[in-house]
Amino acid sequence: MATPPTGTSRVSPTRVVLILGLLCAFPPLATDMYLPAFPQMAQAFGVGGGAIEATLSVFFIGLAVGQAIYGPLIDRYGRRSPLLIGIALYVLSSSLCLVTSRIEPFIGLRFLQAVGGCAGMIVGRAIVSDLFDERESARVLSLMLVVMTLAPILSPVLGGQILAVSSWQAIFAVMLAFGLAGALLVWFGLPESLPASRRRNDGLAGIAQGYWNLLCTRGFIAPTLVGGLAQACMFAFITGSPLVFIGLYGVGEQAYGGLFAAIAAGLILAAQGNRIALKHWSPAALLGAALALNAVSGAVLVAIAGHNSLTALLAPLWFSIASLGFIGANATTIAMAASGPYLGSASALIGVVQFGCAFLVSSLVAGHQNGTAYPMSLAIAGSGLSAGLVWLAFWPGRPKPVPEAMPAGKKRRQRQDKPRQAAL
Template sequence: MNKSNAPGPANMPRIIGILGLLAAFAPLATDMYLPGFHKMAEYFGVAEGGIEVTLSVFFLGLAVGQALYGPLIDRWGRRAPLLAGIALYIAATLACLVTSDIHLFTALRFLQAVGGAAGMIVGRAIIADLLNPREGARALSLLLVVMALGPILSPILGGFIITEAGWKTIFIVMLGFGLLCAVLVWLHIPETLPPQRRQRHSPAHVLRMWGALLGDGRFVVPALVGGFAQACMFAFITGSPFVFMTLHSVSAQAYGWLFALIACALVVFSQVNRWALRRAEPGAVMGAALVLNLAAGLGTLAAAASGSLAALLVTLWLAIGSLGLIGANAAAIAMAASRQSFGSGSSLIGVAQFGFAFLVSGIVAALQNGTAWPMTGAIAACGALASLLWFAAPARIRKVAAFA
């Protein structure tokens, strides 16, 4: 640990565990309700496309939230903005339960995402406050294991809830989760940015700081690589309900189990990442993972052509699993390059990730043609762009980034 105000080593596992729960806001609020799209469309009296829009808008809210919280947490510290974001998430979730208007529901999903984004961005900043880049990458990898419980458990739970209790119960679970996180943060998450290190800058200065980061290849290359790679997951999230349940006639509950099976790959590869980082630098590990992601993405195209569900599951497992190696290392490298502007750096990483998620989710939905091609094509394209950007970057950038 590299900061004098850091909590003791005995407290770090608890803190990282809570930060993992906070980062699970997004998968919980997206993956759990996927099996309920059809019943929600009936309730609101819209086509299923109207419910898919609530997913894309949620991703947009996450991107906007990332941009908002960065300057806030650099100026006001970590705890207060985090608690305010959780409060917004709780209020929006409660309102989702009582509205029957699809337009208001969609707007509330946007606000729910803006609130939930606080946990994701503040978590990265807290880890950067407390740990050096290599320790930070290992901590982010462990955090991803906790996060992965969201996409593993939530679709299974969602499929069961949809069948037994209706889709509104899903939002009751979200509400309870938000309240639990509020209590845990209040009791156990310390302020890790002391007043003397806070940056009380004007909005114009913040924009200049963002411009400086975006002009620094050591930051922007790993941030964009991570954003492109993570977009593979959002292509899968958006396209998998149709591919599995409609194209391959999988039931809602079985869909939850298949989704969870693929999400388990994130846990496996995140543990591989922790092992690999004891032996290699983050940049080297990420480079190898990008090759795997690209190969697996191309494999999903072959599986789609064959029509084999088993082949599709294997290639998706590898493509999504490789993100457990890419995401933590890309974020750690970019955060190290952001130097003392950890809040702004974290916000731009989040904007890239969920901005791409919003775009890819919309593209997959718009190109839906009754096949698996939109989903698998997006996965392969995102992996190709991530690999091309990393390996085409000047050697000096990759070398500096790897040892930042």
């Protein structure tokens, strides 16, 4: 474990993981828990289903925008204050969602809810890198991945149970309660992990330079792209599986939930296996092996997609999704370890790349449905293969961290000193 900053030495790692895990659950809870309420909400707002679906689409946009905003802020002002502001925005927008009666302001509030809710994800990655070394960071992120995987599995079930006894507003009341609980836990249980001596004081030019340095550093951008492309496999599965399981193979809605949970359980088991394996192997070694498994499983999935057998399809699909339990945490850890002084901006870019890849792949799956399993299977296989090829082509081995941008005044002084040094 890395030497913790002053003031965090007595913080329990278990407490940190539990608090950050809860914060990372905000976005999946806010996206999946209200899905069963779509028909009821459309009737309440007096709109068609497309308008309600727009409240989901705008949430994903808010997640990407919010992460880009938080990145430089948490490098400049520390982790705790921006995190508390983000949670406050999430709580405020969730409470206003309860009382609005028109769809237009509701859509805007969903955008703000996403901007506030994503603070936990981006700040969580930075805090883990602050407190733990590379190998331990991968183990912690694996545990957080379990929470982030359980949340979208359990959220629709929880939403359905709430609707059985109350209205759709009660779902947003539960979101509000989660937000308040997160605020209390952060306020009383999560101290600042970035001391003032390590904070940056960049203006807009410095922020842009930091992002540029990250994008130009192979040791950062290679694992970031690998993680984003591989995680897109999960979104291809989420988008395509209802049409494949229910529409193509005639699986019932309740049985679909069971199959979805069984496949997602593979990711949870793999994440726990990754935590154990990291005691013996490096994150880079485990990432390479998982990418190979993902590529092989994807190829088998495409080969079987044309056969009329759901049972045969499930095995390679399970391994494709399970391999993400090794890929996500290790790719993120390697990227963050190579980010140098830009941990906040690095965490932001990782999030933007992941959601960008997810949006692209899920859109391709949704837009190319043809009544077969090929759109989902090809998207999963293509994403995994692309991730593997990026890793093979651009991974530099032991990367150097991102260089710190030099202040303009110091650059000018160095240029002035060069002729003097040459003359000497």
